[in-house]
Amino acid sequence: MDVVLGASGAPASVEEAHEDAWLRFRGILGELVEELPLLRLPVQGGCPLRGPVARRMWRACQPYKNSFITPMAAVAGAVAQELIACYCTAGVARAWVNNGGDIALHLAPSQSVRVGLYADLARLDVDELRGGICTDGQFEISNQLPVRGVATSGWRGRSFSLGIADSVTVLAGTASEADAAATVIANAVNLADPRIQRRPACQLKDDSDLGDLLVTVEVPPLEPVLVQQALRAGLKRAQTLRAAGLIWSAVLICQNQIASTDTAAMGTPENHCSSQQLGSVFA
Numbered sequence: 680m681d682v683v684l685g686a687s688g689a690p691a692s693v694e695e696a697h698e699d700a701w702l703r704f705r706g707i708l709g710e711l712v713e714e715l716p717l718l719r720l721p722v723q724g725g726c727p728l729r730g731p732v733a734r735r736m737w738r739a740c741q742p743y744k745n746s747f748i749t750p751m752a753a754v755a756g757a758v759a760q761e762l763i764a765c766y767c768t769a770g771v772a773r774a775w776v777n778n779g780g781d782i783a784l785h786l787a788p789s790q791s792v793r794v795g796l797y798a799d800l801a802r803l804d805v806d807e808l809r810g811g812i813c814t815d816g817q818f819e820i821s822n823q824l825p826v827r828g829v830a831t832s833g834w835r836g837r838s839f840s841l842g843i844a845d846s847v848t849v850l851a852g853t854a855s856e857a858d859a860a861a862t863v864i865a866n867a868v869n870l871a872d873p874r875i876q877r878r879p880a881c882q883l884k885d886d887s888d889l890g891d892l893l894v895t896v897e898v899p900p901l902e903p904v905l906v907q908q909a910l911r912a913g914l915k916r917a918q919t920l921r922a923a924g925l926i927w928s929a930v931l932i933c934q935n936q937i938a939s940t941d942t943a944a945m946g947t948p949e950n951h952c953s954s955q956q957l958g959s960v961f962a
Contacts (some may be wrong), residue, residue, distance in 0.1 A: 680708060682776060682777065686775075687774075693771055700765040700776070703760060703765060709732070715883060718751055718834075722750060723748055726738070730882055733750065736750035736751070736754055736855060739752075740753050743922070748861075756828060759776040760828065760853050760854040763775075763785050763854070771785065771787070771962045780830070781857070783827060783853070784828070788822050793805070793819050794817065794819070794820060795812070799815050805829065827850075827852060827854070828853045830847065831849075832861035834894075841894060841900075842866045844933050845866060845934065847861050847913065847931045850928045850929070857926070860926045863911070865931075877895055887934060906936045910931055910938040
C-alpha cells in the first residue's frame with residue numbers, strides 16, 4: 680500500500696497525528712492478510728471477519744450483496760478511513776488520506792477542501808506536470824456537507840472493472856462507502872459490443888477475488904451514441920444509490936463524455952467544470 684496524506688493545524692497536534700497514523704499503518708496490511716481468504720469471498724449472510732478494517736470493508740459492500748461483490752471492493756477506502764481517524768482530534772484543522780485515489784477526509788468546523796477532477800491519466804504528460812495540472816472540473820467539500828469520502832473506479836485504474844468507464848468518482852459519507860459505490864457504478868457503465876476486449880480476471884491475476892468473471896482490458900473508440908448508452912446505464916445505477924442514501928454525488932466519464940447525478944446531463948468534461956464535480960487533486 681502507498682498512502683499520501685496531508686494535514687494542517689497546530690504543529691504539535693499534526694505531528695502527533697502523523698505518528699499515530701504511521702504506527703497504525705504498519706499493522707494494517709498484516710491484519711488484512713490474516714483474513715484474506717474470507718475477504719475474497721462474496722458478501723453474504725453475517726459478517727465472518729474480525730479485524731476493524733476488514734469488517735468495515737464488509738459493511739461497505741453489504742448493500743450490494745445481491746450482485747457479485749467481495750469486501751475487496753472497499754479495501755483502499757477502508758484503509759484510508761482507518762488512518763484518517765488518527766487526525767480526528769483537537770488541534771488538527773483538516774486532513775486527507777489518499778490511498779491510491781480513494782480518499783478519506785477530516786474537516787473541523789469552518790474547514791473545507793477543494794477537489795479537482797482529472798478524468799484520464801493516460802493523457803497526462805510530463806510538460807503538464809511541470810506547468811501544473813489543468814483539471815477537468817473543480818468543487819469544494821466543506822465541513823457542513825455529509826461527505827468524508829471520495830473514491831474513483833474505472834477500467835483504466837489499478838483494479839479490475841466489469842464496465843467501460845474511464846472513471847467514476849463518488850462522494851459519500853465515508854471513504855469505504857465511496858470506494859464500494861464507485862466500483863458498483865463503474866461496473867454498470869457498460870454495454871455489449873464485440874469490439875470491447877474482456878478476459879477472465881483470474882487469467883490476469885491468479886489470486887483475483889473476481890475469479891473467472893470477465894473484466895475489461897481494452898475499449899476502442901466507440902460511437903458517441905453507444906458511449907451515451909453506457910453512461911445512461913451507469914447514471915441510472917448511481918441515481919438509485921443516491922436515492923437510497925448510499926452516496927452523495929457521482930460523476931461518470933467515458934471517452935470524453937460525462938454524466939453526473941447533480942446535473943443528470945451529458946456532455947464533455949470541459950463543459951461541466953462546475954462546483955459540483957468530483958476528483959482527486961487537493962488544495
